[in-house]
Amino acid sequence: MTEKTKVIITASPHVRSPDSTTKIMWSVVISLLPVIASSIYFFGPSAILVIIASVAGCLITERMFGSNPGSVADGSAMITGLLLGLCLPPGFPLWMAFLGGVFGMGFGKLIYGGLGQNIFNPALVGRAFLQAAFPVAITTWPSGTQHWWNLQGDNFALPFMTPRPDTVTAATPLGNLKFGDDPVATPILDLLLGTINGSVGETSAVLILLGGIYLAVRGHLNWHIPVSIFVTTFVVSGLFYVIGISQFSPWFMLFSGGLMLGAWYMATDMVTSPLSTKGCWLFGFGIGLLTVIIRIWGGLPEGVMYSILLMNALVPFINRVTQPRLFGTSKKKKEAGE
Amino acid sequence: MKGLPSFKHGVHPPENKDITSGIASKRFPFPKEVILPLSQHIGTPAKALVKAGDHVERGDVIAEAAGFISSTVHATAAGTVKSIELWPHPNGLMVPSIRITVDQSSSQMRRNRMVPRWQDVKDEDLSKEIAKAGIVGLGGAAFPSHVKLCPPEDQPVELLIINGSECEPYLTSDHRVMLEQPEMVYEGIRIELKALGITRCVIGIENNKPDAIEMMRKTRPADLDAKIQPLTVKYPQGAEKMLIKAVMGREVPSGALPSAIGAMVQNVATAANVAAVFQTGHPLIERIMTVSGRGIRRPGNWKIPFGTKLRDVIEHCGGMTDDTVEILFGGPMMGQAISDLDVPVLKGTGGILVLTKDECKRQDILPCIRCGKCLEACPIFLNPQWMKDLAKAERFEELVEEAHLNDCMLCGCCSFICPSNIPLSQYFAMSKTQLRRLPKS
Ligand code: SF4
Ligand code: SF4
Numbered sequence: 001m002t003e004k005t006k007v008i009i010t011a012s013p014h015v016r017s018p019d020s021t022t023k024i025m026w027s028v029v030i031s032l033l034p035v036i037a038s039s040i041y042f043f044g045p046s047a048i049l050v051i052i053a054s055v056a057g058c059l060i061t062e063r064m065f066g067s068n069p070g071s072v073a074d075g076s077a078m079i080t081g082l083l084l085g086l087c088l089p090p091g092f093p094l095w096m097a098f099l100g101g102v103f104g105m106g107f108g109k110l111i112y113g114g115l116g117q118n119i120f121n122p123a124l125v126g127r128a129f130l131q132a133a134f135p136v137a138i139t140t141w142p143s144g145t146q147h148w149w150n151l152q153g154d155n156f157a158l159p160f161m162t163p164r165p166d167t168v169t170a171a172t173p174l175g176n177l178k179f180g181d182d183p184v185a186t187p188i189l190d191l192l193l194g195t196i197n198g199s200v201g202e203t204s205a206v207l208i209l210l211g212g213i214y215l216a217v218r219g220h221l222n223w224h225i226p227v228s229i230f231v232t233t234f235v236v237s238g239l240f241y242v243i244g245i246s247q248f249s250p251w252f253m254l255f256s257g258g259l260m261l262g263a264w265y266m267a268t269d270m271v272t273s274p275l276s277t278k279g280c281w282l283f284g285f286g287i288g289l290l291t292v293i294i295r296i297w298g299g300l301p302e303g304v305m306y307s308i309l310l311m312n313a314l315v316p317f318i319n320r321v322t323q324p325r326l327f328g329t330s331k332k333k334k335e336a337g338e
Numbered sequence: 339m340k341g342l343p344s345f346k347h348g349v350h351p352p353e354n355k356d357i358t359s360g361i362a363s364k365r366f367p368f369p370k371e372v373i374l375p376l377s378q379h380i381g382t383p384a385k386a387l388v389k390a391g392d393h394v395e396r397g398d399v400i401a402e403a404a405g406f407i408s409s410t411v412h413a414t415a416a417g418t419v420k421s422i423e424l425w426p427h428p429n430g431l432m433v434p435s436i437r438i439t440v441d442q443s444s445s446q447m448r449r450n451r452m453v454p455r456w457q458d459v460k461d462e463d464l465s466k467e468i469a470k471a472g473i474v475g476l477g478g479a480a481f482p483s484h485v486k487l488c489p490p491e492d493q494p495v496e497l498l499i500i501n502g503s504e505c506e507p508y509l510t511s512d513h514r515v516m517l518e519q520p521e522m523v524y525e526g527i528r529i530e531l532k533a534l535g536i537t538r539c540v541i542g543i544e545n546n547k548p549d550a551i552e553m554m555r556k557t558r559p560a561d562l563d564a565k566i567q568p569l570t571v572k573y574p575q576g577a578e579k580m581l582i583k584a585v586m587g588r589e590v591p592s593g594a595l596p597s598a599i600g601a602m603v604q605n606v607a608t609a610a611n612v613a614a615v616f617q618t619g620h621p622l623i624e625r626i627m628t629v630s631g632r633g634i635r636r637p638g639n640w641k642i643p644f645g646t647k648l649r650d651v652i653e654h655c656g657g658m659t660d661d662t663v664e665i666l667f668g669g670p671m672m673g674q675a676i677s678d679l680d681v682p683v684l685k686g687t688g689g690i691l692v693l694t695k696d697e698c699k700r701q702d703i704l705p706c707i708r709c710g711k712c713l714e715a716c717p718i719f720l721n722p723q724w725m726k727d728l729a730k731a732e733r734f735e736e737l738v739e740e741a742h743l744n745d746c747m748l749c750g751c752c753s754f755i756c757p758s759n760i761p762l763s764q765y766f767a768m769s770k771t772q773l774r775r776l777p778k779s
């Protein structure tokens with residue numbers, strides 16, 4: 001009576017949006033390419049060496065301990081590696097960068113069960129680990145080299161050997177303003193273009209901004225988070241600046257240190273940020289506020305990393321309090337009914 | 339498109355309506371055999387009134403409604419009853435069905451029946467006539483129309499909303515109804531308004547059908563209080579709650595019927611068929627269906643008698659291409675996949691889609707990356723990301739009590755948007771089925 005047909009039976013819907021997780025991840029990687037290129041321009045071969053080392057650490061760890069052999073292809077390990085590399089100083093010893101990748105991937109992501117399961121941004125976990133393990137190396141900023149092709153500092157230091165002590169170091173704009181003997185604010189234009197001292201990829205605010213906007217336009221990044229972070233940082237630091245508590249002008253706050261990279265690329269990590277738009281506003285507000293507080297009062301020149309990690313920890317809570325309101329119910333009624 | 343009323347969230351699947359929207363509907367030739375299941379749609383199965391060997395005329399009652407939410411089955415072609423047997427139904431089950439061998443020598447002319455002029459029928463009796471004619475909602479769920487026309491006493495309807503949004507991609511049958519039979523739609527509206535004892539109506543049409551909006555404006559009778567409301571093109575604009583939100587700006591309370599806020603929604607094709615009942619006395623035995631998709635050689639809009647087998651439809655439309663992978667009854671967002679070519683088309687079948695590999699790409703399911711896109715897509719403001727975890731863990735109590743599974747209308751927006759291709763709405767459909775099977779505690 002019935003004959004076999006070759007058609008398949010699947011549940012509805014039978015069409016899917018063209019955006020896939022893999023596509024989103026790789027477009028993040030692509031949007032980072034200009035930032036990487038500029039870091040090579042500013043810091044020479046050291047920059048790319050540091051990035052390669054941390055990417056290698058991430059990819060190898062994902063391949064060895066990931067949920068399945070194909071999980072490297074989803075692009076998430078690549079992003080972690082790139083972001084970690086971009087927030088290290090260019091003269092960073094490569095073995096440490098590699099170790100940071102391994103740690104971030106292993107303890108920041110895979111230990112939770114891989115993609116989608118982790119609580120903290122793995123790149124920041126790696127960075128926090130390096131900060132704790134090698135506090136000197138990670139705050140050693142070379143003062144620029146004579147020639148573009150010279151290495152910045154001691155990239156090839158052997159494991160567990162102290163880096164050569166003769167590296168000339170210079171302060172980053174944030175460090176200078178906060179801890180310098182002669183605090184002067186770096187001109188904003190220099191911050192925008194990246195002709196300053198800083199981590200491999202944290203310096204060129206303009207390129208990070210462009211990459212972020214590209215992703216936001218394509219819907220691959222939740223723009224509410226960076227916007228919320230920027231608005232909060234600007235308003236709060238502006239307030240402190242005006243009443244004379246802090247010496248950082250709000251513009252300086254926005255464009256210095258890791259804020260751009262952190263806000264566009266690390267805070268927006270989908271896995272470790274809240275689900276709803278409302279939650280994202282809250283999340284960004286928290287990061288902005290904490291960043292300003294740490295920068296002004298903390299013992300560190302930079303506060304973005306810890307702010308994001310702290311807010312990552314609060315995401316489950318934020319998700320709980322920002323459950324969407326069911327269609328056909330009002331807030332009041334729900335509270336009354338409970 | 340800015341400024342047109344709509345609802346929050348939702349998705350924009352590729353429309354693909356241009357394949358058939360310009361093709362006028364034609365009569366489909368009578369097949370050799372029609373299959374009429376005793377349960378065609380939601381509700382109690384009907385009771386058969388014929389037996390093998392009986393001769394039936396086109397439009398005869400062959401099974402009667404059993405209960406209020408049930409509807410009459412009519413012969414859709416003249417012929418002889420061959421048997422009553424279990425036959426594959428679009429829902430995938432075997433269902434008792436009446437097989438009629440179509441009389442090839444018959445002219446298939448319909449005898450006009452004596453029907454009262456609708457103007458002379460008492461308001462409250464109109465819905466009985468509509469029930470007798472087997473009219474159901476033609477928007478997809480096939481809910482018997484007379485039930486809708488009798489809202490609860492304490493919830494009087496004040497506004498009739500006519501649904502011409504047709505938000506499912508590919509489908510253009512409602513579009514054709516508005517272009518080809520606008521007077522019938524208006525006549526049907528008058529009858530429904532009378533049955534409800536009200537005077538106001540709004541016709542909501544998605545803005546991607548400017549010709550239909552134009553036609554409905556042009557043919558609107560001067561004495562009818564009917565407003566034509568263009569709507570934002572967005573899926574699922576045609577879902578009752580979304581349409582009401584767009585037209586009235588109000589949300590139907592969770593768990594309540596549209597009549598709770600004084601609204602009732604009827605599909606345009608349903609209205610046109612209500613009018614036909616009183617013009618000719620003909621029951622609902624055929625409808626315009628869109629046959630489309632890149633996998634069908636000759637797409638078009640056809641007036642197909644119910645009970646025609648899928649095989650006959652595909653054959654008449656030039657057959658399938660070699661890269662066909664999926665056949666659907668209904669639209670691509672909520673339609674039902676069919677694998678058995680003997681399944682008959684029914685009242686709820688608004689379209690038959692033959693999709694190729696390129697149209698419904700299957701991608702690997704990846705882990706949830708908690709991107710929140712499903713939350714931003716769900717028109718009911720549910721949290722599909724959380725619901726899928728509860729459904730997977732079979733934590734049904736939380737799923738219903740806290741995550742509001744019952745409010746999910748299985749529209750598929752969440753699955754459509756999920757970049758990891760997680761079959762979210764499928765989890766919810768399965769949970770609903772499982773919950774129905776569980777004994778009520
Ligand atoms: S299927 Fe249910 S959960 Fe998913 S978008 Fe539709 S209503 Fe929301
Ligand atoms: S859309 Fe898919 S991947 Fe994104 S949160 Fe929802 S279920 Fe997870």
